[in-house]
Amino acid sequence: MSPSAPLAIARCATAPHAAERPPVLRERGQREVFCGLTGIVWLHRKIQDAFFLVVGSRTCAHLLQSAAGVMVFAEPRFATAIIEERDLAGMADCNDELDRVVDRLLSRRPDIKLLFLVGSCPSEVIKLDLSRAAARLSNKHAGATRILAYSGSGIETTFTEGEDACLAALVPDLPADRSGAASLLLVGALPDVVEDQFLRLFAALGIAPVHVLPARRAGAMPPVGANTRFLLAQPFLGETARALENRGAVRLDALFPFGADGTTDWLHAAATAFGIEEMHFRRTVAKGRARAKRAIAHAADRLAGKRVFFLPDSQLEIPLARFLATEVGMVPVEVGTPYLHRAHLARELTRLPAGTPISEGQDVDRQLDRVRAARPDLTVCGLGLANPLEAEGLTTKWAIELVFAPIHGFDQAGDLAELFARPLRRRAGLTV
Amino acid sequence: MQLTVWTYEGPPHVGAMRIATAMQGVHYLLHAPQGDTYADLLFTMIERRGKRPPVTYTTFQARDLGKDTADLFQTAARDAYARFQPQAMLVGASCTAELIQDDPAGLAEALRLPCPVVALELPSYQRKENWGAAETFYQLVRTLADKDARPTPREGRRPRANLLGPTALGFRHRDDVIEVSRLLETLGVDIAVTAPLGATPADLAHLGAADFNICLYPEIADTTCRWLDKTFGQATVRTVPIGHGATRDFIAEVAARAGIDPSHALDTSNLPWWSRSVDSTYLTGKRVFIFGDATHAIAAARVARDELGFEVVGLGCYNREFARDLRAAAALYAVEPLITDDYLVIEDAIQAVQPELVLGTQMERHIAKRLRIPCAVISAPVHVQDFPARYSPQMGFEGANVLFDSWVHPLVMGLEEHLLTMFRDDFEFSDANGASHLSVLSVAETGPASVSPAAVPLHHPADGPPPPAARGEDKWSADAERELLKIPFFVRGKARRNTERFAAAQGVATITLDTLYDAKAHYAR
Numbered sequence: 001m002s003p004s005a006p007l008a009i010a011r012c013a014t015a016p017h018a019a020e021r022p023p024v025l026r027e028r029g030q031r032e033v034f035c036g037l038t039g040i041v042w043l044h045r046k047i048q049d050a051f052f053l054v055v056g057s058r059t060c061a062h063l064l065q066s067a068a069g070v071m072v073f074a075e076p077r078f079a080t081a082i083i084e085e086r087d088l089a090g091m092a093d094c095n096d097e098l099d100r101v102v103d104r105l106l107s108r109r110p111d112i113k114l115l116f117l118v119g120s121c122p123s124e125v126i127k128l129d130l131s132r133a134a135a136r137l138s139n140k141h142a143g144a145t146r147i148l149a150y151s152g153s154g155i156e157t158t159f160t161e162g163e164d165a166c167l168a169a170l171v172p173d174l175p176a177d178r179s180g181a182a183s184l185l186l187v188g189a190l191p192d193v194v195e196d197q198f199l200r201l202f203a204a205l206g207i208a209p210v211h212v213l214p215a216r217r218a219g220a221m222p223p224v225g226a227n228t229r230f231l232l233a234q235p236f237l238g239e240t241a242r243a244l245e246n247r248g249a250v251r252l253d254a255l256f257p258f259g260a261d262g263t264t265d266w267l268h269a270a271a272t273a274f275g276i277e278e279m280h281f282r283r284t285v286a287k288g289r290a291r292a293k294r295a296i297a298h299a300a301d302r303l304a305g306k307r308v309f310f311l312p313d314s315q316l317e318i319p320l321a322r323f324l325a326t327e328v329g330m331v332p333v334e335v336g337t338p339y340l341h342r343a344h345l346a347r348e349l350t351r352l353p354a355g356t357p358i359s360e361g362q363d364v365d366r367q368l369d370r371v372r373a374a375r376p377d378l379t380v381c382g383l384g385l386a387n388p389l390e391a392e393g394l395t396t397k398w399a400i401e402l403v404f405a406p407i408h409g410f411d412q413a414g415d416l417a418e419l420f421a422r423p424l425r426r427r428a429g430l431t432v
Numbered sequence: 433m434q435l436t437v438w439t440y441e442g443p444p445h446v447g448a449m450r451i452a453t454a455m456q457g458v459h460y461l462l463h464a465p466q467g468d469t470y471a472d473l474l475f476t477m478i479e480r481r482g483k484r485p486p487v488t489y490t491t492f493q494a495r496d497l498g499k500d501t502a503d504l505f506q507t508a509a510r511d512a513y514a515r516f517q518p519q520a521m522l523v524g525a526s527c528t529a530e531l532i533q534d535d536p537a538g539l540a541e542a543l544r545l546p547c548p549v550v551a552l553e554l555p556s557y558q559r560k561e562n563w564g565a566a567e568t569f570y571q572l573v574r575t576l577a578d579k580d581a582r583p584t585p586r587e588g589r590r591p592r593a594n595l596l597g598p599t600a601l602g603f604r605h606r607d608d609v610i611e612v613s614r615l616l617e618t619l620g621v622d623i624a625v626t627a628p629l630g631a632t633p634a635d636l637a638h639l640g641a642a643d644f645n646i647c648l649y650p651e652i653a654d655t656t657c658r659w660l661d662k663t664f665g666q667a668t669v670r671t672v673p674i675g676h677g678a679t680r681d682f683i684a685e686v687a688a689r690a691g692i693d694p695s696h697a698l699d700t701s702n703l704p705w706w707s708r709s710v711d712s713t714y715l716t717g718k719r720v721f722i723f724g725d726a727t728h729a730i731a732a733a734r735v736a737r738d739e740l741g742f743e744v745v746g747l748g749c750y751n752r753e754f755a756r757d758l759r760a761a762a763a764l765y766a767v768e769p770l771i772t773d774d775y776l777v778i779e780d781a782i783q784a785v786q787p788e789l790v791l792g793t794q795m796e797r798h799i800a801k802r803l804r805i806p807c808a809v810i811s812a813p814v815h816v817q818d819f820p821a822r823y824s825p826q827m828g829f830e831g832a833n834v835l836f837d838s839w840v841h842p843l844v845m846g847l848e849e850h851l852l853t854m855f856r857d858d859f860e861f862s863d864a865n866g867a868s869h870l871s872v873l874s875v876a877e878t879g880p881a882s883v884s885p886a887a888v889p890l891h892h893p894a895d896g897p898p899p900p901a902a903r904g905e906d907k908w909s910a911d912a913e914r915e916l917l918k919i920p921f922f923v924r925g926k927a928r929r930n931t932e933r934f935a936a937a938q939g940v941a942t943i944t945l946d947t948l949y950d951a952k953a954h955y956a957r
């Protein structure tokens with residue numbers, strides 16, 4: 001379909017009740033979003049003995065460098081094997097070259113226990129089979145380094161889908177859980193501090209054992225099996241969920257843990273699945289929930305009634321719009337998402353104010369026309385668009401910060417609201 | 433395949449973007465997947481431009497491959513023309529589109545758009561950003577320059593020059609253009625066209641009407657200047673006015689080309705006196721390592737040795753296209769030319785020569801920070817700090833002032849050096865405080881630099897290997913170690929490394945007080 005094709009209004013097929021089906025504007029024009037390689041920027045900090053080797057072009061290397069913030073880390077745990085003319089011309093065999101690069105890398109970094117070969121657009125277009133390469137190299141480096149492959153290419157993945165692909169690649173490799181006892185699996189790369197908060201809450205609730213995917217160490221990846229119940233911490237983990245379900249695990253449906261209500265609902269899904277008594281649940285979460293509400297209240301004064309427009313970026317848009325609408329009283333004018341996972345977001349969608357316009361995909365110039373026409377109080381958008389919109393007099397919030405900053409759970413709910421309040425407060429305060 | 437951690441240059445289509453974004457009235461249609469749109473942030477975040485770069489990306493996806501990517505391209509071209517109404521359009525492919533071979537040139541031609549269309553062939557798997565910028569500028573000029581344009585007779589008018597090379601995302605290009613324009617104005621030379629920065633396609637048509645060209649940034653404008661010389665017989669002024677001496681040479685060269693009196697350009701630089709004044713004595717022989725694009729690195733070497741009295745102990749560039757120039761310059765300073773874009777090789781080189789100052793790019797700034805060596809940035813690749821709010825050119829007389837300040841500032845200053853030595857045992861004068869005017873050198877600082885245009889994940893600390901100074905400590909005897917601590921922090925790392933190197937060379941197993949002072953005598957100069 002072409003960028004100028006008429007916009008199709010599609011009906012959401014899987015939403016539970018006809019009355020709750022939101023109208024979804026589906027667009028297939030020019031997109032202004034990162035590709036899945038970008039996930040490496042946070043994933044490589046999360047799994048501390050893993051390394052991410054992108055097999056791609058100079059563009060891929062430049063993207064990572066630009067998204068990571070130029071040269072923040074002297075020698076980070078990611079790199080790019082840049083495909084060159086001689087590889088393409090068949091003068092060098094791509095697989096031999098890859099083996100050579102991996103050997104060099106692993107001899108320099110013997111501390112690496114898990115190596116991801118990350119596919120890119122060029123590696124996919126030339127049909128370089130990285131899964132096979134990973135299997136071959138895993139044999140070669142058996143006992144020292146496990147090697148897996150996934151695609152972060154821009155023709156296959158959008159921004160946070162890179163994390164989804166990475167975690168999904170881990171799943172077939174997870175040990176089988178043969179304990180026969182139910183366990184809870186927390187899925188999604190969260191900042192350590194947030195993860196620890198959740199683990200404390202689950203312990204206080206009396207849920208055990210609780211595992212986390214991804215674990216902080218390659219050797220500590222969680223077991224999975226038919227008794228695994230998992231909670232997605234992020235809305236963009238569709239493939240990972242499917243892979244876990246293939247291993248027999250069962251997803252617990254819940255709101256995503258943003259804000260006081262989202263976090264309560266999310267914890268409650270686990271509590272219910274593990275037969276935790278309701279009174280005990282309420283007592284356990286009461287304090288955190290109250291703290292979250294208090295913290296949100298600070299920002300809510302400024303945000304209530306303000307109109308917010310989400311451009312598609314990370315798939316966090318729908319849960320965040322729900323949070324802003326239900327907990328701080330903002331009015332979503334349009335909620336754009338690169339991809340709408342209807343099943344995982346069904347519960348979120350029912351909480352959005354009725355009739356909230358949702359768009360899936362993008363046609364950036366047309367969408368910007370809508371932004372200009374709507375003149376929202378706050379536009380949540382990518383880094384390429386923020387300053388140009390500010391220069392047009394619109395107030396913006398960089399979406400990427402919502403992916404990098406700790407925003408999940410009770411104790412970050414105030415920070416999350418503050419991320420949206422700050423641009424407005426700043427604009428109001430400046431006299432220049 | 434080349435294993436790459438950090439890159440000095442983006443892909444060639446980013447170079448093309450720098451040209452399109454610098455100009456007015458040009459639109460670039462780039463056949464590329466969605467992720468390539470990251471390049472917009474270079475301009476909107478790093479350079480803080482208030483407008484999106486004039487680029488439409490086709491953002492084809494896997495499902496489009498093999499059926500309608502060509503369609504997608506044509507529709508995007510038509511839409512982009514209709515929406516932006518450019519005077520000229522660039523069309524081309526990014527690395528991925530190059531592989532699917534849709535032939536942007538042919539597809540665009542078939543559309544018969546009502547404006548000139550320049551099809552770019554930028555081989556992504558061979559070339560890089562600077563080359564892409566140079567090629568794009570050249571192709572635009574070739575297509576748009578009116579071949580019949582010629583200068584009017586010289587009588588009764590001032591000489592006229594084109595100022596060529598400044599782009600978007602260039603290191604201080606914005607201010608260099610202002611400074612050089614002022615300089616030309618005082619000389620009595622009119623600027624016909626400044627390009628690509630600020631120029632329209634219509635401006636490029638008139639290039640042939642100037643008397644001569646000024647090649648401000650050879651990395652960008654050299655190819656174009658050669659073609660203009662061939663086509664219009666326009667000579668090129670090639671001195672790049674970075675530094676006091678080079679600015680004077682530039683004035684002389686312009687004056688000779690223009691047939692005018694150079695004395696009208698007043699030497700307004702403070703650099704000569706600032707450098708001669710006694711406070712600067714301590715700069716003598718400071719060992720400096722220089723790395724950047726060839727033009728800036730070569731210019732910096734001249735300023736460093738001839739105008740500040742430093743000793744050049746390393747000189748290199750990352751752009752091979754100018755390797756020959758750099759080699760010639762390295763010969764002048766009797767150093768090995770370092771021509772590489774491998775960050776790790778450069779890091780090793782810096783570590784090996786242990787300079788007292790690094791003049792480099794943001795990459796070397798980071799290396800220097802890890803090695804606790806003072807550093808100033810002299811060249812692209814750029815980041816947000818390289819676009820200061822204040823006027824800060826590198827070129828011309830004011831540029832020379834800027835160089836003096838920004839290179840000397842990171843060094844521990846004259847008297848302060850002695851004071852730190854005299855009072856190092858004063859508890860309030862702790863080493864950990866560092867130099868009074870330097871926050872960047874604070875010893876406590878080892879974490880990630882907050883330099884990101886994007887949000888840096890601050891909750892994840894950096895985990896780079898420890899600085900080299902921390903290694904090999906077990907070889908030191910207790911009294912030698914204590915003595916080492918009496919040496920001011922800003923030379924302590926060097927003293928430690930020199931002593932260890934000396935000990936290794938002499939086959940000394942344990943470093944004693946004597947070894948320390950023997951080494952000091954050995955390395956004395």
Ligand code: SF4
Pocket residue numbers: 035036037056057059060061063119120121122152153154155465466467468527528
């Ligand atoms: S979109 Fe494709 S080519 Fe571009 S950076 Fe991402 S993976 Fe690389």
Ligand code: SF4
Pocket residue numbers: 845846847848868869
């Ligand atoms: S910073 Fe202060 S102590 Fe150091 S040289 Fe300047 S005036 Fe002297």
